[in-house]
Amino acid sequence: MAEKMADKIAPEMTPGAPPRSTARPRKEMIAETKAKLIAAARHAFATHGYAEASMDDFTAGAGLTRGALYHHFGDKKGLLMAVVTQIDAEISDRLCEISSRADNTWRGFVDECVAYIEMSLEPEIQRIMLLDGPAVLGDPSQWPSQSACIRTTTASLQKLIDDGTIRPVDAEATARIVNGATLSAALWIASAEDPKAVSKKAVGAFLTLVSGLLVER
Amino acid sequence: MAEKMADKIAPEMTPGAPPRSTARPRKEMIAETKAKLIAAARHAFATHGYAEASMDDFTAGAGLTRGALYHHFGDKKGLLMAVVTQIDAEISDRLCEISSRADNTWRGFVDECVAYIEMSLEPEIQRIMLLDGPAVLGDPSQWPSQSACIRTTTASLQKLIDDGTIRPVDAEATARIVNGATLSAALWIASAEDPKAVSKKAVGAFLTLVSGLLVER
DNA sequence: CAATTCACATACGGCACGTATGCGAATAAT
C-alpha cells in the first residue's frame, strides 16, 4: 500500500518529435492498462481459479487497483469474459494453423480434434475455458466470442460434407458434439494417474466414433 | 434472528410405546438434519448457482444454521459434493431403468443417451452437475460418486461389445467421450432460442456419430 | 487559456465465510 506507481508521467512519445502534440500516448496507455489487467487476471485465474483469485491482489500485481478494473471491464465477470475471448482467439488460430497444413481435409479435421484435446490438457485452458468459464459465464454457446473454435470446426466439417467425404449431417451440431467429446476426453486425461495410457485409449475411442461420419470407412 | 425453532423437543417416538427407551430418534434426527441441509442446498444451488447461494440463507430456510452445516459436511464444498452424489445416483437409476426396458441392447444404449440429454436439460441438473460441479469440485472423473452414470454407460457398452454389436473399443473411454458429447449437446439445446429444432439436429448428429461404433451399420 | 472529459485511485459499507466457543439433550458409566 505504501507502494505507488513509479512513473506514470512518462509518455513514450517518439523522442525528438516535432511540436506535434501528444495524440497517441493516451490511447496507447489505455490499451496497455487493459492488456496488463487481462494478463494479470489470466494468470491469477489459471493458477488460483476464478473464485479464489482476489481482485485486489492481481490488480496490485499489475501495478493498478480495482478502480481500473471496474472502469474498463465493469466487474470481475467482465474481465473473465475478456480473458476467455483472448484465449478463445488463440485456440482458434492454432487450430486453423494445424488443419491447414494437412494433406487432405479429413486428416486435417482429425488433426484438429486431437490438437484440441492436447490444448485442453494445458492447465490454463482447462481451468479457465473448461471449468470456470462455463460456470461463471454460462454455456460457451452464448459467449460473444461465440466460441471461435467451434466455428472453425464447423467450417472444416462443411468442407468435408461438400467434397463428399462425410455424410450430410448438420455441420454445426456435429461440431458442437465433437467438441464436447474432445473436451470430456481432455478432462479425463488430465485428471488421470497415467495420462499417456489414458490418452491412447481416449483417442482410439474418439477415432472409432468419428468414423461414423464417413461415407465409407 | 428473533425466530427460534418452534419445537425441537418433540421426538416422534411411536406414541404409546413401551418403556423401551429412545434408541432410534438420535440417529434418525441426524439423518433428517443432513437430508434437510442437502435438500435446501440443492434447491439453492439450482436456483441461484453455487457461488451466489448464501449458506446463512438456505440453512435458515431449513430451520438450521451454518453450525449444522459445518458439523456434518465440513464446508460448502462438502455439501455440494453430497448434493452431487445424490443427484448422480438419481440419474444413474433413471438411466438403468430406461436402458433395461428396451428390446435390444443397442436400442437401450441409444435410448439411454437420449434420456441423458433430456435430463441434462433440467435446469437443476445443468446448473449443479454440468456447470458448478466441475468448476468447484474438479473433473467429474475424480468425484467419489465416480459418476455412477458413467459406469452405467460403460456397462451398457461392454455388453454391446460382448454380443458383437459394436466394435471392440475401450468401453470406459467410449463411455466418457459419448457422455461428453451428450453433455455438450444438452448445453447447446438448453441455451438455444428454439430448443425443439436444435434438439432434432443434435440428436441426428449424435446418432450419426455413434453409428461409428457399430460393427456394421 | 479555460472548461471539460476521463482514466484511475481512494474510501466506505456490507455480506459471506471460517473458526472458536457455548449449551443442552442423549448416551454411557458407575
Place this chain on the structure above:
DNA sequence: ATTATTCGCATACGTGCCGTATGTGAATTG
C-alpha cells in the same frame, strides 16, 4: 439412578472480498 461424557447444533467474532460513491490530476476540446 445419578453422574459423567459425548456430540449435535447454535451463537459470536474476526476477516477478506466485493460493489459503489467519490476524489484528483492529466489529457483533450473549444
